[in-house]
Structures are given as structure tokens and as C-alpha cells.
Amino acid sequence: MVGSDSAVASLTTPSLSPLDRIQHMLHRYPVISPALVLLVSGLVFSLFSNGRFQRPETIGIILQQTAVMATLAVGQTLVILTAGIDLAVGTGMLLTHLVVAKTAVDMGLPAPVALMAGAVAGMALGAFHGLLVTRVKLPPFIVTLGTFYVFNSLGLVYSKAQTVSKEAMGGEQSLLLWTGKGIQIGSMRITVGVLLAIALYFVFWYVLSQTAWGRHVYATGDDPEAARLAGIKVSRVLLSVYIVAGLIYAIGGWVQLGRSLSASSNAATDVNLETITAVVIGGTSLFGGRGRIWGTLVGALIVSVFRIGLNLAGVNVYYENLAIGALILVAVALDQWIRRVGK
Amino acid sequence: MNEVHPVLTARGLVKRFGRVIALDGSDLELYPGEVLAVIGDNGAGKSSLIKCLSGAFIPDEGTVELDGAQVSFRNPQDAHTAGIETVYQTLAVAPALDIATNLFLGRERLKPGMLGSILRMVDKKGMRTDARAALDGLGIGTLQDITQAVETLSGGQRQAVAVARAAAFGSKVVILDEPTAALGVKESGHVLQLIRDLRSRGLPVILISHNMPHVFEVADRIHIQRLGRRAAVVTPQTHTMSEAVAIMTGAATA
Numbered sequence: 001m002v003g004s005d006s007a008v009a010s011l012t013t014p015s016l017s018p019l020d021r022i023q024h025m026l027h028r029y030p031v032i033s034p035a036l037v038l039l040v041s042g043l044v045f046s047l048f049s050n051g052r053f054q055r056p057e058t059i060g061i062i063l064q065q066t067a068v069m070a071t072l073a074v075g076q077t078l079v080i081l082t083a084g085i086d087l088a089v090g091t092g093m094l095l096t097h098l099v100v101a102k103t104a105v106d107m108g109l110p111a112p113v114a115l116m117a118g119a120v121a122g123m124a125l126g127a128f129h130g131l132l133v134t135r136v137k138l139p140p141f142i143v144t145l146g147t148f149y150v151f152n153s154l155g156l157v158y159s160k161a162q163t164v165s166k167e168a169m170g171g172e173q174s175l176l177l178w179t180g181k182g183i184q185i186g187s188m189r190i191t192v193g194v195l196l197a198i199a200l201y202f203v204f205w206y207v208l209s210q211t212a213w214g215r216h217v218y219a220t221g222d223d224p225e226a227a228r229l230a231g232i233k234v235s236r237v238l239l240s241v242y243i244v245a246g247l248i249y250a251i252g253g254w255v256q257l258g259r260s261l262s263a264s265s266n267a268a269t270d271v272n273l274e275t276i277t278a279v280v281i282g283g284t285s286l287f288g289g290r291g292r293i294w295g296t297l298v299g300a301l302i303v304s305v306f307r308i309g310l311n312l313a314g315v316n317v318y319y320e321n322l323a324i325g326a327l328i329l330v331a332v333a334l335d336q337w338i339r340r341v342g343k
Numbered sequence: 344m345n346e347v348h349p350v351l352t353a354r355g356l357v358k359r360f361g362r363v364i365a366l367d368g369s370d371l372e373l374y375p376g377e378v379l380a381v382i383g384d385n386g387a388g389k390s391s392l393i394k395c396l397s398g399a400f401i402p403d404e405g406t407v408e409l410d411g412a413q414v415s416f417r418n419p420q421d422a423h424t425a426g427i428e429t430v431y432q433t434l435a436v437a438p439a440l441d442i443a444t445n446l447f448l449g450r451e452r453l454k455p456g457m458l459g460s461i462l463r464m465v466d467k468k469g470m471r472t473d474a475r476a477a478l479d480g481l482g483i484g485t486l487q488d489i490t491q492a493v494e495t496l497s498g499g500q501r502q503a504v505a506v507a508r509a510a511a512f513g514s515k516v517v518i519l520d521e522p523t524a525a526l527g528v529k530e531s532g533h534v535l536q537l538i539r540d541l542r543s544r545g546l547p548v549i550l551i552s553h554n555m556p557h558v559f560e561v562a563d564r565i566h567i568q569r570l571g572r573r574a575a576v577v578t579p580q581t582h583t584m585s586e587a588v589a590i591m592t593g594a595a596t597a
Contacts (some may be wrong), residue, residue: 228436
């Protein structure tokens with residue numbers, strides 16, 4: 001065919017400027033920028049905290065403080081990858097952890113059964129989200145804004161705004177509080193909850209990058225119509241994502257039980273928005289379809305590192321949220337730039 | 344051609360959207376090894392007709408036969424399984440995912456053994472090798488990197504990926520909906536060459552296009568759609584472009 005040689009030639013990619021190269025690199029490896037932020041902020045805080053920041057004790061505290069939020073951020077990542085958002089992740093977690101505590105204490109169920117009840121409750125909450133999103137076609141923002149209040153209220157009613165104490169749950173030996181059990185590594189103390197959170201990241205790294213379901217989650221968030229035409233059952237993928245996110249409420253709830261050694265409807269108030277912060281700072285796009293689970297873990301650590309680091313560096317605590325807010329804005333601006341790759 | 348049986352036959356397809364009638368009893372035949380162009384004015388029902396054949400729409404009335412057996416597709420997956428692949432006007436590729444992932448999207452292959460059957464691990468390496476082979480087979484091996492995201496490609500390259508996917512999996516029919524609409528002259532030439540390659544492999548192709556020179560360049564027969572029905576079927580040998588346009592607009596009959 002005449003002209004076909006030149007047509008083939010036109011299918012090669014033109015050479016790139018250095019800035020384009022950076023853009024392509026970040027596009028390909030979105031974890032680079034949050035990892036750099038974590039590294040640099042860690043170095044800076046080490047320098048300005050009179051050596052207190054880099055102590056193993058401090059690192060252990062950072063990890064413990066991050067565990068609940070980092071666990072829930074796994075579910076948040078899944079939801080945001082589908083171009084959704086879960087504003088009810090914190091109140092959902094609190095409601096499920098109350099289910100665990102109350103079924104064990106009030107109904108006297110054995111701890112493993114109570115934990116299962118929490119898992120079922122979490123998945124039911126997630127399924128409720130998923131059905132409203134896929135069947136009633138409500139935007140996830142509105143669905144979870146509504147359930148944020150609903151779950152909060154249900155938690156208060158269910159617990160009568162009373163705290164279930166450590167003693168009532170059978171003390172620190174109880175399986176319910178196992179996630180709070182300390183593990184000493186040198187002078188660094190972490191908990192079972194920290195390990196559980198890290199394990200969850202490995203599980204979902206595998207699921208997202210190595211299974212067909214993971215690819216379908218990305219495709220659904222990237223371009224739902226393209227996904228549908230490729231034969232993916234988009235509604236089913238969305239519903240399953242919300243159910244899994246609900247199951248993660250229960251896992252986060254378990255970590256929370258170990259963290260606070262009690263169950264209360266007004267614990268962990270920051271966790272709702274902080275999971276979104278972790279996901280966004282971690283380089284996952286709010287528009288769906290792009291991001292990495294490790295980015296979320298790094299993002300979650302950045303939030304804790306900033307909170308503790310600024311504190312240890314003697315910065316007025318009022319500036320903490322300013323720093324984190326600025327990071328969010330930078331992360332989203334960076335995402336917009338990366339998304340324009342090749343345009 | 345009369346002794347040869349059509350690969351794909353549509354009879355009396357009707358598709359309504361509320362009070363709008365997109366298809367009003369449309370027929371279509373596709374014979375083995377041919378390129379059948381479908382032309383028609385905007386709103387003539389070209390895309391609706393194609394979507395009924397590709398499983399994207401479920402027709403309200405009418406039948407579709409593949410190799411003489413009646414089929415009813417409830418979703419695109421059904422059509423894929425039957426061997427009908429479609430490249431949509433909107434390209435229908437997921438921009439953030441890489442070329443190999445897009446080629447196998449919705450039909451990922453699992454690793455052999457326990458990794459696949461129990462851990463549900465996809466065979467990344469094997470799919471990449473096959474994606475590479477599929478692109479090379481169509482003479483589009485110039486894409487350097489099979490793991491680069493589709494959005495980093497030019498329009499022509501994306502189109503090539505979409506066509507390669509259809510060619511790799513379409514065992515019976517490949518449908519292309521306006522494949523050259525968004526492309527420049529050179530890239531269009533390349534896609535037309537891809538269509539010829541498909542035909543030379545014996546795969547029948549349905550080509551929906553607004554571009555008369557392209558249609559007359561590659562089509563064996565031309566199905567003219569008008570007001571939700573088939574107005575005529577002509578060939579580039581018996582009719583000129585202006586005659587075809589006249590039929591399309593209702594100024595003449597075949």
C-alpha cells in the first residue's frame with residue numbers, strides 16, 4: 001500500500017523534554033512523589049527535633065497511631081479507584097466496632113463470633129452503599145454523606161452513648177483486644193494491629209495488581225463505559241468494592257478496639273477525612289482509575305509523621321493542619337498535571 | 344454470492360428509546376471474507392444497528408443469526424463469546440491502563456496451576472507476550488513498550504490497540520465504528536490497511552463510516568442506512584460516491 005511505510009513511521013513516539021520525562025516517570029510510578037515527601041519530611045524532622053524524631057520509640061508510636069487510619073484507607077483506596085468516595089468510613093468503622101463489643105458483652109457471644117458479627121455488619125453497611133450507588137444511581141459522595149450521619153446516629157443509639165470498657169470485654173487477654181497486644185522490637189514497640197494493617201496492604205497489593213478483579217476495579221474507575229464494552233460487569237464490580245470496603249470497616253474496628261482498649265461511639269473522629277487525605281497524598285487520583293495501594297500507606301504515614309514531627313520540632317500545633325492541607329493541595333495539583341501526560 | 348451463506352444476518356431489528364425510533368425494522372447481511380461498509384446520515388441508526396449486533400443494545404424486535412443459528416446477546420460479553428468483536432467510535436479503551444491490560448480487559452487469563460486456580464493470579468507475562476504478538480501480527484509492532492499506558496499514545500496508536508484487540512479475539516466478525524473519524528490522513532491510511540489485513544486473514548469486517556473516500560477505498564459492498572432501515576446495498580463498482588450519497592439522503596433510490 002502506498003504511504004503505509006510513512007503511516008507506520010508516524011506510530012512511533014516523539015522524543016521528550018526533561019520535564020516531559022519527569023511527568024511520564026510520575027505517571028508510571030505514582031508512588032515516587034509521596035515517597036519523596038515522606039523521606040524528606042522524615043529527614044527534616046530528624047534535624048529539627050533534637051534527635052527525638054528518629055528514635056525507635058517515636059517510630060513505634062507513629063506506626064501505632066497510623067494503624068486504624070491506614071487500615072481504613074485501604075477500603076478508601078478501593079472506593080476512590082472506582083471514582084467514588086467514602087465519607088462514612090469512620091462512622092461505619094465505629095458502628096461495626098460497637099457491634100463487635102456489644103454482641104460480645106451484652107449478648108455474651110464468644111469473641112470470634114462477635115468479630116464475625118462485626119464483619120457481617122460491616123459488609124452489610126458496604127452493601128447498602130453499593131446498592132444505592134449501583135441501583136438507585138446516587139453519587140457516592142451523597143450516599144456516604146448521608147450514611148455518615150446515619151451511622152453516627154445509629155452508633156449513639158445502639159451504644160446509648162456509653163463506652164464499653166476493657167474490663168467488660170474480658171481484659172487485655174480477650175481476642176477482641178488482641179490487636180492492641182504489644183510487640184517489642186528493640187526499643188520500638190508496635191502492636192498486632194500495626195502488623196494486621198501492614199498485612200492488609202500486602203493482600204490488597206496482590207488483589208489489585210495480580211488479579212482480574214483488581215484490573216476491573218481500575219478499569220471501572222478509569223472509564224466505566226469502556227469497561228462495560230470490554231465485557232466487565234461494572235455494577236457488580238462497584239457493589240463488590242463497597243462490600244469489601246465495608247469488611248475493612250470491621251477490620252479497622254478491630255484495630256481500633258486494640259488501640260483504645262474500649263469501644264465508644266465518639267472515638268477516632270479525625271479518621272473519616274484523614275483516610276481521604278492519605279489516599280490523595282499517596283498519589284491516587286480522585287477521578288478514579290489511577291493510583292497504587294502503597295501510595296496510600298505512604299500517605300497515611302505522611303499524615304502521622306507531620307503531626308508528630310511538627311510537634312517534636314516545637315512548631316505551634318495550630319500549624320499542623322495547615323501543613324497537611326497544603327500537602328493535599330499540592331498532591332491534587334500534581335495529579336492534574338500527571339493526568340495531562342501525552343496531551 | 345447467492346450460494347454463500349451469510350456469516351451474520353439481522354432481520355427486522357427494532358430499537359426504540361421512548362418515542363424515538365432508532366431502528367425501524369433494519370436488515371443486514373455480512374458474507375464471509377468481505378468488508379461491508381455501513382453508511383447513513385446522522386440519526387439513520389448506524390450506531391444503534393451495530394450496537395444490536397455487538398450486544399451493547401438489546402433490540403426490541405427482530406432477530407440476529409450467526410452462522411445460521413439465532414443468537415440473542417444480552418451484553419457485550421455474550422457477543423465476545425460468540426466471536427464478534429467491536430471497535431467503538433469512542434475507542435472504549437481504559438486510558439490509564441497499559442496496552443497489554445487493555446488488550447485482555449474483561450478476559451484476563453489466569454496463571455496455570457494453583458496460582459491461577461486458587462490465588463486467581465493473572466498471567467501477566469503470557470498476556471504481554473501475546474499482546475506483543477497481536478500487535479506485531481498487524482504490523483503495528485512499532486509501539487516500543489507494551490506496558491505503557493494507553494493515554495500516552497497518539498490517536499492512531501490507540502486506534503491500532505483497539506483494532507488489535509478486535510483482531511486478536513474476533514473469530515467470526517470484526518465491527519469498526521468510525522475508526523478513522525478522529526485520525527489524520529496518515530493514521531487513517533494505516534487503519535484502512537489494518538482493515539485490509541483483517542480481510543486477507545478471512546475475517547469479515549463491518550465498517551461504519553462517514554468518510555466516503557475511505558468507504559469506497561476498502562468496502563466490497565456498501566449498506567446504506569436511512570431512517571432506521573436499510574435503504575439499499577450497493578458496490579463501489581456499480582455506484583459512484585454521489586449516487587450513494589443521493590440514496591443516503593433520500594434524493595434517489597437504488
